[in-house]
Amino acid sequence: MAKLVLLHKADSIYEDEPDRVYDFPKNYLKAIEAAVGDWVVYYEPVKAGPRGYFAVAKISQVIPKPGTEGRFLALIAPGTFLQFDSEVPRLLNGRPLEAALTEPDGTPKRGGLVQSAVRVLPEQEFARIVSLGLPENLIDMEATRYDPPGDHILEPAATFERPVLERLTRRPYRDVAFRRKVRAAYDYRCAMSGLRLRNGGGRPEVQAAHIRPVEHQGSDSVRNGLALSGTLHWMFDRGLMSVADDCQTILVSRNKVPGEVVDRLLSPTGKLLTPEDPRNMPHPENLRWHRENVFGNVQSDEPAPWE
Template identity: 75%
Template structure:
């Protein structure tokens, strides 16, 4: 197996969806085949945008691209994609993070490998980049972010340094990373009410909802998330509300939700509030899955939170 850096542009003309599939030509087939079962880091070229290294995922399988000679698709292992908490720049103090892109003087090399869409990555460089983008102490940072103590942690105790791969596969860590990215993408506002609520300590009350649950093949991509208030999150998970095919109109199961509740909870006009960065907007395929598999189909057991 081998770890790789994969170049991805948000405006790519290829069938790339970082949490689902990566489209590449035959010249990279050998390296991609070596990486099956292993992890890759996504990188956005400097000329395409400011993100640098921005996410990690694991390659599950390589298949020929249907109907296109000389191109292949790397299928991403379900549940493996995770965006970095903070994008990692190409250079730190003028030095590349990839040893293969570092010249004799410690500065970056140009041309050749630096422009390759697929690059092999050493274990050390992989760990270094992931640790910068997804710090080992992310859970503790989130727990103490608004002045609260990290319950159960001794004061001044150093976080347990988990191995990188163990961290990337641990659900509790991934939930924290997903929550931070989704809430930030929506400016800590509920996408369906438009409200930005904070408790007395300043902690945002908005939650991060998976549109397509992880247990049903959903990813931890921001494009599979919505920032929702606790009540609207409950309603969304139980199929009482969804989003229409236009990716904007909020759908309501009106035979199950009283009209006065709708008027009180939803943003005037009933249209979804979008993230500040359009690259983080909900993916139409995820919203379609929710409409077809959840909306109006799940029994809302227990007392409704608006009662």
């Protein structure tokens, strides 16, 4: 197995969807086949935008691309894709994070491997890039983010660093990383009500909802998330609400939700508030899955929050 850097452009002409599939030509086949079962880091090339290294995922298998001679698809293992909490710049203190892209004097190389869509990434460099993008103490950072200074007891520094792979596979860590990215993408506003609510301490009340749940092979991509208030999150998960195939119109199960509740909870436009960055827009396939598998189908014995 081998870890890789995969170049990805949001407006690629290829059928890339970082949390699901990576489309590539035959000349990279050997390298990507060697990475099956291992992790990759996604990288946005200079001409595509400013993000640098922005996410991590694991390749589960490689298959020929149906109907396209000479192209292949690297399938991403469900539940492994995770966007970095902070995008990692291409250069740190003027030096590349990849030794293979560095001249002997420490300056960045030009051309050649720099332009390659697939690069082998040594274990140490993988760990460094992931640690920069997904800090070990992310859970503590989030837990104390809105606490007043001195309002919590600082624990002694840990004597060891958890292995990077343990961090990437632990559900509590991934939940925090997902929540931070989704809420920030929607500017801490509920996507269905349009409200930005904060408690007395300034902590945002909006939650991060998976459109397609993780247990049903949904990913932790922002494109599989919606920022929702607690009540609307409850309703969305139980199939009382969804989003139409225009990716804008909010659908309501009218026979289960009183009209006055709809009027109180939803934006008057009846449209979904979407992220400013189009790369964070809800993916149409995730919304389709929710409409077909959750909306109107889920029953709950729990009392509705408005009852």
